[in-house]
Amino acid sequence: MKTSLLGKIAVYAIIIIGALVFVFPFIYMILTTFFLGTNTLPKPDQVFSVTPNLTNYMTVWNKNNFTTYFMNSVIVTSVAMAGSLFLGALTAYGFARFTFPGKEAIFRIFLLTMMIPGVINIIPQFVTVKGLGLVNTYAGLWLVYIAGGVVGNMFFLRGFFESIPKELEESVLIDGGNNWTIFWNIYLPQSLPAMGTLAIFIFQGTWEEYFLALTLIKSESLRTLPIAILMFNDKYATNYGQVFAASMIALVPVMLIYTVFQKKFVQSGYNEGAVKG
Amino acid sequence: MAVLPYVALGFAGTAVFVLYPMIKNIIISFQDFSIMPNATNEWVGLENYRKVFEDPNRKFLVALRNTFLNVAATVPVNWFLALFFAVLINAKFVKFKIAFRTIYYLPIVTSWIIVALLFKYLFADGDGGFINYLLHQQLGIISEPIAWRSNYWSAMIMIWLFHIWKTVGWGVVIYLAALQGVPKDLYEAAQIDGAGPMQQFWKITVPVLKPITLFVLINLINGAFGFFPQVYFITKGGPMDQTQVIPSLIYTQAFEQLKFGPASAMGFMMGIMVFLLTFSQMKKFGKQRMF
Numbered sequence: 001m002k003t004s005l006l007g008k009i010a011v012y013a014i015i016i017i018g019a020l021v022f023v024f025p026f027i028y029m030i031l032t033t034f035f036l037g038t039n040t041l042p043k044p045d046q047v048f049s050v051t052p053n054l055t056n057y058m059t060v061w062n063k064n065n066f067t068t069y070f071m072n073s074v075i076v077t078s079v080a081m082a083g084s085l086f087l088g089a090l091t092a093y094g095f096a097r098f099t100f101p102g103k104e105a106i107f108r109i110f111l112l113t114m115m116i117p118g119v120i121n122i123i124p125q126f127v128t129v130k131g132l133g134l135v136n137t138y139a140g141l142w143l144v145y146i147a148g149g150v151v152g153n154m155f156f157l158r159g160f161f162e163s164i165p166k167e168l169e170e171s172v173l174i175d176g177g178n179n180w181t182i183f184w185n186i187y188l189p190q191s192l193p194a195m196g197t198l199a200i201f202i203f204q205g206t207w208e209e210y211f212l213a214l215t216l217i218k219s220e221s222l223r224t225l226p227i228a229i230l231m232f233n234d235k236y237a238t239n240y241g242q243v244f245a246a247s248m249i250a251l252v253p254v255m256l257i258y259t260v261f262q263k264k265f266v267q268s269g270y271n272e273g274a275v276k277g
Numbered sequence: 278m279a280v281l282p283y284v285a286l287g288f289a290g291t292a293v294f295v296l297y298p299m300i301k302n303i304i305i306s307f308q309d310f311s312i313m314p315n316a317t318n319e320w321v322g323l324e325n326y327r328k329v330f331e332d333p334n335r336k337f338l339v340a341l342r343n344t345f346l347n348v349a350a351t352v353p354v355n356w357f358l359a360l361f362f363a364v365l366i367n368a369k370f371v372k373f374k375i376a377f378r379t380i381y382y383l384p385i386v387t388s389w390i391i392v393a394l395l396f397k398y399l400f401a402d403g404d405g406g407f408i409n410y411l412l413h414q415q416l417g418i419i420s421e422p423i424a425w426r427s428n429y430w431s432a433m434i435m436i437w438l439f440h441i442w443k444t445v446g447w448g449v450v451i452y453l454a455a456l457q458g459v460p461k462d463l464y465e466a467a468q469i470d471g472a473g474p475m476q477q478f479w480k481i482t483v484p485v486l487k488p489i490t491l492f493v494l495i496n497l498i499n500g501a502f503g504f505f506p507q508v509y510f511i512t513k514g515g516p517m518d519q520t521q522v523i524p525s526l527i528y529t530q531a532f533e534q535l536k537f538g539p540a541s542a543m544g545f546m547m548g549i550m551v552f553l554l555t556f557s558q559m560k561k562f563g564k565q566r567m568f
Contacts, residue, residue: 003368003369003370003474007474008370011365011368011370011371012371014362014365015362015365015366015371015377018362018381019377019380019381021442022380022381022383022384022442022446023380023383025392025395025396025399025442026383026387026395028395028399028407029395029398032398040405041398041401041403041405041406042405043404043405043410044405044407044410044411047407087286087287087290088287090283090284090286090287091283091284091286091287091288093283094280094283094284094287095284098279098280098283098284100278100280100284106288109296110291112552113291113295113296113299115551115552115555115556116299116548116551116552117503117505117524117547117548117551119503119505119524119527119528119544120299120302120524120527120544120545120547120548121295121298121299121302122527122528122531123302123305123527123531123537123540123541123544124297124298124299124301124302124305124541125294125298126312127298127301127305127312128293128294128297128298128301130312143290143294144294146290147290147291147293147294147295148290148294148295150287150290150291151291151295154287179279179283180282183283204386204388207388208388208389208390210389210390210506211505211528214532215532226388226390229390229391229394230390233394240398243394244394244395244398247391247394247395250388250391251387251388251391254386254387254388255386258386
């Protein structure tokens with residue numbers, strides 16, 4: 001189809017304006033991280049005339065135990081991610097490959113839990129974790145992240161598992177393999193793209209999870225990065241340069257992962273989230 | 278039972294950390310509940326529910342009204358922008374499609390907390406906030422800088438803009454993927470019949486995308502219904518709890534005011550509402566993948 005030159009210019013203009021609306025706040029944020037004044041809100045004129053420097057990044061990294069919180073988040077996120085992937089895949093395998101009594105009923109109950117917004121569960125989950133004596137421990141946090149996410153992760157993976165041809169299993173069975181070898185040698189390797197996508201969702205969801213972590217973790221030394229950033233913001237509200245330098249550092253891991261894997265993506269809902277906090 | 282080793286752990290985890298909490302939530306909503314050790318947690322019947330509805334500030338009803346306002350204000354805009362941008366980016370002559378898609382998706386990848394800090398900074402009071410600077414000093418559209426988060430409507434508008442900016446990229450990406458699946462020969466046939474771009478859009482693109490549009494709309498409605506970080510991180514429900522939605526109200530009532538009973542009562546009522554909403558959507562639209 002021939003589009004007139006004027007039409008082409010109009011389309012480009014609109015999508016470029018759209019792109020600017022999405023990218024400009026990030027640029028403004030990055031420019032602000034170069035601003036060194038600490039007591040007032042930086043005026044737009046001041047923001048646009050900054051010279052790039054890493055002073056705020058260095059200060060933030062060395063201040064207020066930032067590295068501790070960063071490492072806390074790395075530990076919390078990596079264990080939760082590994083556990084969620086493993087348990088999600090295991091359960092999905094059970095659902096995709098076996099028939100068992102009550103399967104349909106359990107499936108329906110699981111579907112029901114998916115509909116209920118996670119926030120409603122925060123109070124009773126807190127009470128449950130408290131009952132187990134696991135408040136203020138990562139074990140408590142991991143249990144809720146992993147067990148709370150298993151239904152969603154199972155639903156995500158089940159479809160991919162069901163599309164794996166049964167013939168592949170036969171070769172394993174002939175070689176004397178069992179159900180476990182089929183899971184490990186066929187289902188997991190065959191669904192790597194889906195597992196990878198799910199891993200990214202879980203990573204992002206856990207890395208930025210705030211409400212449950214704030215509720216369950218009491219001592220300062222165990223806090224995760226999102227909590228630390230908000231507390232930092234409350235404490236140094238006018239020090240915008242440092243607040244956004246800290247935010248930029250927190251964004252780096254997620255951005256990095258998305259850029260590296262963006263082509264291998266399997267699409268899904270934005271508000272699905274692999275973590276049901 | 279060869280299946281047991283594979284599903285036992287998942288079932289147990291779901292039972293303890295999802296199903297039991299859901300039941301526990303209902304129980305708490307009928308108790309005078311305290312998290313203190315040795316608390317007796319007496320049964321009080323419908324007392325918590327009465328408290329929720331007889332609150333002199335009508336917080337729950339305000340939150341309920343805001344929830345419907347959020348759906349009405351954001352879903353149509355979000356949906357229209359998603360389809361609009363996707364169709365334009367998908368035009369045959371547009372280059373750097375992947376770059377555009379990545380930029381539009383950027384806010385989705387960024388965490389709610391950080392985007393909220395950024396929006397509070399951009400919408401800061403006085404002419405120092407970028408939005409006021411732009412609207413007042415540069416464009417002169419408003420006669421004086423707006424204190425965005427201090428007034429009900431300006432705070433609501435800010436929350437809506439925040440939500441739309443943060444999530445519209447999701448719809449764009451979904452529609453871009455869906456547009457790849459629209460058969461090209463339909464357009465060719467339409468061109469032979471002399472149909473212009475607008476006619477092709479309304480007669481071909483829109484009908485073919487109908488199932489995807491349903492999927493997008495359901496997700497947008499559920500997303501707008503479930504506002505939580507949008508409100509909690511921007512206004513914390515203020516000014517005076519006027520911008521609260523039910524999730525943010527539940528969270529602040531429970532963990533800041535320690536009113537667990539009334540908070541659980543609100544949670545149970547919201548659970549029923551969301552269940553009915555999702556259930557009716559499923560009934561209507563059949564068993565297509567909803568998530």
